[in-house]
Amino acid sequence: MSIPVPVLLTFLALSACQGRTTTQLQTNFLKESIRLLSELLEMKVSCDKMNVTSIFAGDKKDNDTEILCKATTVAWEGRSCHRHLEGIYLNLFNLIRSRSTVHKAPCPVAAGNTTSLNDFLVDLRRVLQRLVKDQSSK
Template sequence: MSVLVQVLLTLLLLSACLGDVVTPQPHTLRSRTLKETMKLLEKVQREVSCDKVNVINIFADHKRGNNTDIFCKAATIARETKSCHRELGGIYYNLLSLGRARHKKPCPVAPGSTTSLKNFLKALDYVLQEEFKSLK
């Protein structure tokens, strides 16, 4: 076997190994998405221009441990209110990806009790932090 073939085979094997190391795991992707969403949410909470807008309170009946559904519903509300703050658009897409385990699009949100956008964002921040803690 020539030296060139041996070198090429070695490089091929090394690149295959590096591919496994560099590929992010689903757990890591979820963690990154949660971190990014919390960061955006913090910015929105400081600068939200229409925090007195009322939205459906999806957290009223929220049971711990079922965050996929709550992320999906929160994505719907973020989409509906993204005109209030441009960062809500990023939050919408992140929540959509976090809630995609079961759903392909934002969930319908049934009419019910309402809360202010400010309180909604605060409750969402709490759920995101709990989800992030559960990943560790």
């Protein structure tokens, strides 16, 4: 398993920061994920048309933690497409671990509606940007 150096360094630095608040750690994982998503979307990888489970479709009853947990599953399943997805998976996994004792990432996702990997990444980036904005307004 090859982990991109910036992701590994971020993970190690954040892991070493025991005195920092959970909110700061979560914000850093969110921002790093947004950066990775932006880079991946700019690259236009060949598998961006690959179908993945659409976790953003249907009713909106899932809370943010459930959405992030399901997103870890989709990122894990799509990691063969691009190495940035491994970094996104690790960041989301650590977010879930710090946010919830109930959810254990990766979470099961129901088969059904699918979307392109590119559309999933765009939607995920939008959700993560909203979460960063929500945290900064607290």
